[in-house]
Amino acid sequence: DADVTQTPRNRITKTGKRIMLECSQTKGHDRMYWYRQDPGLGLRLIYYSFDVKDINKGEISDGYSVSRQAQAKFSLSLESAIPNQTALYFCATSGTGLTDTQYFGPGTRLTVL
Amino acid sequence: GIQVEQSPPDLILQEGANSTLRCNFSDSVNNLQWFHQNPWGQLINLFYIPSGTKQNGRLSATTVATERYSLLYISSSQTTDSGVYFCAVAYRSGNTPLVFGKGTRLSVIA
Numbered sequence: 001d002a003d004v005t006q007t008p009r010n011r012i013t014k015t016g017k018r019i020m021l022e023c024s025q026t027k028g029h030d031r032m033y034w035y036r037q038d039p040g041l042g043l044r045l046i047y048y049s050f051d052v053k054d055i056n057k058g059e060i061s062d063g064y065s066v067s068r069q070a071q072a073k074f075s076l077s078l079e080s081a082i083p084n085q086t087a088l089y090f091c092a093t094s095g096t097g098l099t100d101t102q103y104f105g106p107g108t109r110l111t112v113l
Numbered sequence: 114g115i116q117v118e119q120s121p122p123d124l125i126l127q128e129g130a131n132s133t134l135r136c137n138f139s140d141s142v143n144n145l146q147w148f149h150q151n152p153w154g155q156l157i158n159l160f161y162i163p164s165g166t167k168q169n170g171r172l173s174a175t176t177v178a179t180e181r182y183s184l185l186y187i188s189s190s191q192t193t194d195s196g197v198y199f200c201a202v203a204y205r206s207g208n209t210p211l212v213f214g215k216g217t218r219l220s221v222i223a
Contacts, residue, residue, distance in 0.1 A: 033210060042199060042215035050208070058210070059114075088154065101146060102201070102211060104156035 003027045004105035006091050012111045019078040021108050023091030029103075030096055032074040034058075034066060037088040037107075046089075049074055050096075081112040115140045117214035119200055125220045126190050134185040134217045136200030144203035145176055146211065147185050151196045159185070159198075190221045 004025045013019055023032065030051045035043040045058030047066040055066060063085060067075045078085055091105040116139040126132055138145070147159040160167050164178040171190075176183040187194055197218050201211035 043213040048210045101158040
């Protein structure tokens with residue numbers, strides 16, 4: 001089984017709809033992240049959480065919210081989806097040590113019509 | 114914030130050729146990682162290398178922290194090396210998440 005899972009893997013929705021993307025991990029990591037990838041722009045950080053009680057905005061948090069339900073679960077919500085939120089979304093986890101590498105989920109492809 | 118620039122943006126190679134990908138960063142870092150995104154979108158960590166040199170098979174990486182750059186070497190490239198290579202860094206001071214460059218898209222042709 002994959003260490004970091006994301007659901008759904010693909011989603012098509014309409015402008016104005018509320019969408020939730022879910023991430024679960026079995027690596028026992030404290031740190032979790034949500035990124036968005038757009039062609040030619042690399043990966044941009046939306047939100048991150050260094051432990052269950054810690055939530056921080058990233059570079060592009062406007063229009064998004066998150067919930068850290070447990071150490072293993074970190075959800076990303078789009079309260080009212082808009083077309084320019086069409087992108088590939090990745091969840092990632094890492095441990096707390098400086099040498100800890102980052103592990104990514106398989107991604108969720110979201111299309112907002 | 115910290116800036117991460119990768120070059121070249123695109124690279125096309127014949128199978129068997131060697132290549133060097135570069136990552137420049139604008140501040141002192143305590144974490145630098147290289148990732149490969151395969152054509153199916155999966156992101157895999159290649160190296161954690163804030164300084165020094167590491168090798169893993171046909172891939173190796175060198176980071177010169179004092180000059181703020183890192184190089185990823187791919188030798189005897191194979192079609193399975195195709196994809197996008199990302200460099201990501203975190204500030205030396207503070208407990209901050211990784212900042213990613215825009216990546217180098219590599220296409221290896223048989």
